Amino acid sequence: MIWTTEHITPEPDLYSYVQARKPETSPTPESRMIAIMGGGPKGMYALNHFVNQTRLDPTTKHYQVLWFNQDERFACGPNYDIHQPNYLLINYCIGHVHAFHPAYRDIENQRSFVDWLTAVKIVDTVIEPTDFASRALVGHYLQWVAAETIRNLPSNVHVELIPRPVITMTYKDTQVAIETKTKTWEVDSVLLTTGHCYQNSPLIEHTEIPTAMYKRAPYPVSQFATIPPQAQVGIIGIGLTFIDIALALTEGRGGTFEQGTYHRSGKEPVIYPFSRSSLPILCRGAQYQEQRPLYILTESQFKKWMRQSAKIDFLKEILPLIEEEVQLAYYTVAFDVTDLETIRNMIAHIPVSERFMLNNLLRPALNNEEEIIQYIRTNIDEAYKGEEKSPLMAAAAVWSRICSQIAEVYRTVGFTGASQQQLDQYYFSAFNRVSYGPPIANMEKIYALAKAGILRFMAFQNPVISWHSDEQLFSLRDANGKEKQLDILIDARIARPALEKRNAVLYDNLLQKGSIHAYENEGYSPGSLSIDKRGKCTTMESLPVYCYGSNTEGVFFDNDTLSRTKNDTACYWVQETLRQM
Template identity: 35%
Template sequence: MKDNSAYNIGIVGFGPKGFYGFERLVAFLNEAQISKPIQIHIFNTTKFLASGDVYRTDQPEYLIMNYANRHINSWLLKEPFSIAGSTPDFVTWLTQNGYKDTAQGKYAPRALVGKYLAACYQSVLDHLPEHIKVVTHIGTVTNMLDKNNNYQIFYTNGTSHEKQVVSCNKVLFTTGHHSFKSQQPNNNVLKNKVDFIYPTNEKLESLKAESAVAVKGFGLTAIDAILALTEGRNGKFMKNDKGVLKYSSSGDEPSKIYPFSRTGLPMVPRNGLPTSETDLYFFTKEVVAELQRNKPISFSCTLLPLIKREFYFAYYRVLFKNYGHQFYFDKDFTVIENQVQYFHEDYPECPVFNWDSIVDPFKEEPKLTSVLLQVYIEFLINETKLGEDKSPFMAAVGTWRKISPIFNELYSFGGLDAGSHKKFDVYYFGLFNRLSYGPPIKNMQKMLALSKAGILDFSYAKSANVSHNNYDGNFRLSIKNQQETVVDYLVNATISRAKEGKFRNELYQNLLENGIIREFENKLNTKYRPGCIEINKEGNAIDKNGHANPNISFYGTPTEGITCDNDTLSRTRNDFATIWAKSVCKEILRLDGRIAKVKKEENVL
């Protein structure tokens, strides 16, 4: 229910990013000692507030994080501090609530992280001042109209399916991945195709036992799908006498699961250890500052050589150390290369750093086999166990995690030329994610066990084509000029990002048509539209006329494409929430000052 005397604020999408915006807003309002009635309207498609769909609390425990416990903290510990009674990080919260496994390097079930997020939200609610009211709307927001800076938010109630409208003065959009999936009616929906796997216990329930299933993708989402179809159907993973993980079938899982992707490569797993503390030597803040003075920047010509040098240096720093040698940095890269040359003359058996073999070891292989990928996965598992301090390979691939925050400064708001921007989005974003943000080692051991059990089949892993036969309703997987197989189901286990020409979500399409937002276009050298909303550096929407609207802001996934890598629980990466909350508070203070002045003049009269 809307209070007409209150200042109304809307948050559309209330997963972790929505909660972060809410928490900052309340903190700023509390610090400013604003007494004006405030209503905060929260819009979310499900009841899982603060956790959102990714961390919803009803999902199975075998769906785990790829983000170690030590990194999870829902609180931004800087002024203004939260009004919550306590602000524990995840590990502290686990300890306080009696959970057994509180190790910093462990990977918790996503549902447990969702419980933590929900508890953090409740802690803020428990300490809300009386003049701040929260109104929750469970349903799907489909449109918003601007009525003289009074924003009418239209949504379909999730229970009654009635169309309703709420008016707000300020709106923050923090919608998740589904924002870029089409919500338009589709008369050609196939019963044996799954377009989105979450929640897995609902979306994959209809897939029959003993069937053949093709899974598009081999990233984190694909692993979730594969585990849901095996461990989620009472299959068991157990260690044998040698400590090797084996899979025991329940009989309820598919007989074959065929993952397929462009490269066919699995992600490099993670072991939960902290990233090594070594510095960057080539992709430094000083170098970035110089590059920013000479925009636009070419990724291939300017940034990629620096990235390759960082990988190279990290690789040999560990390799040298393993042999008791010191590897010295020099600004002259030929000096570094000479050290490497002398080293390999002394130790010819040591593998030479090769960029191509790290990023795509099977680039020249037209087809991959289960045996070949099993060997590669075993290699990845063994290197991951060694960690970044002992494995030259892991030291190299872990370098991107250090580069990424600095790279984001160059990428954001069209820092790259248009061609480079597209090249990174289409190719390098996925490549670096595969190398640096993979699953916990336990999940990759499970993939290996499933493959050796004959359930997970990599025969079509690389560049397979999939087609649908209207006659029998089945799908066919094939590799060009080679074999093909019939599958009963096709599961899309990829997560849609903003893509060129794919900005067709109903809500955002309506915002486009209403002129409230416009698509971002990089016009540096050539033209490229990444399929995302254009915002300014404060996160405010740019309307159809190119004007920034301080009343409409975006944060998180909707900004992907104009900023980079928002799919994280980080409170600091691309933190438009703090900027938004501060600006809302300033606007309310400004209005309160104007109201006070009017009342004073009325008293004089």
């Protein structure tokens, strides 16, 4: 079952609710000023932390929390925008969605997404934790959690929602001045949760390309409504975002899917997705049940790494064990054997050239469109079997099983600079491609679009993009000389922190002022600002100025998640803020 906003009666959006709400008390002139910069889920989690900590440790001091966001989509952010189409889905089953922190279960009205949906749904269908949901519906849940937090504020805490992007901050000894285009606020504490303020660097440096022909951001998908039917549209990236765009250009234009077949509306363009590898993402079934134990990458092995004093070489010390674990997972299912030595002996009798290796998972050889489409079909069939019956799915699930432990090693012990660069720039996306894919229903749609000839997979490797101003066309050429002309180009990559590329106005302004500097690990600069292991900005040590979420990547690992507990630097920000005040 896929749950959408059609299955509930939506409440007013959070910003409208807060504007209409009349708080019982007002902030005092002596209120300490606190800023949360970024209004997505991480900003909401931080607000919830702060409110609950003031309830656990009551004080007579008054606090004014200024919650900034670039628009009015507070709590949901762009990823979970409540106004986006219902065909845009989350890529994990709903049983995993829980926006409350377990530390506060005794002092607030906590509901998981399943509990909330059970209470608000207007249909009789039974909810299963293995169901999926639209991102818009999850956005309504996140806004409900925020509304519950604001509805139960202590009398000495006041919250103001400010839908204006912050341009810069000026650091002083005792306060920070926060500036938007229209106003300046002086605050005593700042948390930066700016996960989606970054822009992709343009792949073509031509200022004369019409904006209607070069879409440099994937969201909102409503921006693609002006693309004419039959246009030749190239999409940079073949991940989750590509799927959203493909559905917006087909299902979003009136096309329908029925029993594995796509029925055209006549308004579709022809879509040509590509990337550096041009490998499509793997889908997955509902991963909610008890999972089989790992053989090599056990809890004791990670504890051993955590006790090390020297940085770890990811490529030499961890990657070989991941490769062995992936191979064992594959053959455990293929042979239907669980004894470790038995599996190893059976693998040893397979010729090396015929063994399933990590490269088979991460870099399958797909040389043409037919092979790519067959790869998608095979993956769908394997995903239906699940990791208990499919060797491929068992191998793909290894990364999702160990990712949180890898993140803990990354944050605490750390990796050598050269190996961290390889992990950040290649292995992270390669493992995510096979382990964190879309639900099966969405990949079946991609397969149907490919069979209908609307999606055309070109199998280009490391293609080069050019703009021809005379013809008003893009051309795509790969290393083997294959070429394709395109009318429109859409960049479906999700931008990450990149200080050296100046891809975020706020952080670029802070860098130019010298208020922040780039984090560096043995000569490798991942693009994030320098913070310590608790998320505190190292250049503003006298004040609580912290980062939380995607802006910490490079010091922390894999933060683009709804988890309340993974890399939770907001708790440290709250602790220092209340201690100083």
